[in-house]
Amino acid sequence: MGASQYASSFGRLQSIAINFLSEEFLQNLLKANSVTEMVKQLESTWYGEEIKKSASVYKEAELLEVAFNRHIVETNKIISEATPFSGKNAVRAYLSKWDLYNIELILSSKAMGREITETESLLISSRNVPAGIAAGNISHDEIKIILAETTVDGVVSKLTKYDYGVVLMKHLDEFQKTGDLGPMMSALHEAYYQKLLESLKFFQGDEGSIRELIRAEIDKKNILNLLKAKESNLEKDVITKHLVEGGRISSKELLDSYEVKDVIEMVGKFDSYFKLTDAIEQYKTSKSLIDFEVAITKFIFTNYVKKLRNIALSIGTIFYFLFRAENEHENLKRITYGKRYDLPIDKIKGMLLF
Structure with missing residues (x-):
């Protein structure tokens, strides 16, 4: 692995790092009187483009959640593209966590009998961008086909063309008996972590x-x-x-x-x-x-x-940016729903990941 590859990656990621919201900005966001005021403040940030694109369909908290979800997809895409070939397998393995997020959301919605329209906007997917982005296993169009299934069994059946479905199928009988999705998702998460740890074995020692x-x-x-x-x-x-x-x-x-x-x-x-x-x-x-x-x-x-x-000029830098982007995504969601449900500022602040 040549250091020059990661020097280029570091430069590209540093160029987007200036867009991360400062703690001072988040503190000011906490002081917003409403979600509407939050939207106005965020329009001037790197979330502004996705807010503008979604504003004709969604409002208030739903608008922000859709914008945040689509933004994290685009950020992950940039990080993935900046990763040298030798590190892409590990980054793809890590980013497949969003596939798991979407699968869990879909399975839960089917188990509760929720409609497609109640679920689709919450998926971590943006138009034709794959839901798992770097992993690229489940495209947005395929997600919509899976969403059209009316039962958990149907969703699992559609997922058998991916590794996810093979894991889920082993626990489908238990779900049918108990109605508990836990073992299915635990098995999926365990397979995810095993694959991720395996992908991190062969680097330059860092x-x-x-x-x-x-x-x-x-x-x-x-x-x-x-x-x-x-x-x-x-x-x-x-x-x-x-x-x-x-x-x-x-x-x-x-x-x-x-x-x-x-x-x-x-x-x-x-x-x-x-x-x-x-x-x-x-x-x-x-x-x-x-x-x-x-x-x-x-x-x-x-x-x-x-x-x-x-850890200069290594895959460690890539993972640092991934986690930093996720923390910002989570903080913004918590502030948004704290405002939506009129939680005290101190309560919301206590939930943030500064």
């Missing part, structure tokens, strides 16, 4: 940091699933089917933590991994699991993602 980042992301997913299950008082054998292998925390350690009496005690078991003492104190007042999601995400960004920025 991919170890990204692999540790991905393993921390698996831990985050597993911990949040455990916390949701504990709060809902689910049986241990149910949550076992929802865990994903490959993280730093073993399945045994995760399941052992489920034996404790409550959420607070469970979170304490993972403090050595993510430093969650402050989040525990916040949860005692808020009783909201989002406190732990935000705390873990911030910890991962500070201790794993930011390190990638300092």
Whole structure:
């Protein structure tokens, strides 16, 4: 892998980095009196083009969500195109997460009997841009065909032409018996993470940091699933089917933590991994699991993602930009829906991933 390839990539990505919204801008966005005012503020940013294109069809929060979703697709496309050939397989493997997002949204909508029009606008897809963008497995037109299916079985059947459908089919009988999509999606996520970690094995020696980042992301997913299950008082054998292998925390350690009496005690078991003492104190007042999601995400960004920025001329820089774009996407969605539901500014701010 020649350093010159990544020098070119770094230059291209730095040229778009100036468009990322500053923390000061986000703070001002928090002060907006309404979603309409947010739209006006965002029209002057790199979201302005997608807002303008969507304004004739969508309004208020829906307009912004569609614009944010389409923008992340375009940003990922730029990042993917800037990636040298030797790193494209890993970046494609990572970006296929958006295929999983879309599949989960579609399966959930079919399980609940929702109409196509209630789902399509939320997909991470933009006109003829593939939903999974870099992976390119499921085109926008194909997504629309899949959406036209009326049942979960029909969706899975359509997905059998992709690797996703093969994984889902193995758990379809269980879904038909229980109505629980969890095992299907856990299997899909586990296959995704295994493929991603495998794709990060063959580089110039600096991919170890990204692999540790991905393993921390698996831990985050597993911990949040455990916390949701504990709060809902689910049986241990149910949550076992929802865990994903490959993280730093073993399945045994995760399941052992489920034996404790409550959420607070469970979170304490993972403090050595993510430093969650402050989040525990916040949860005692808020009783909201989002406190732990935000705390873990911030910890991962500070201790794993930011390190990638300092690995000069490598695939680490590519992944840094991917995560930074995703954090901005998530922050904007949280501010938008915080304003839509009239949440206090301090409450919204506490959910942001600064």
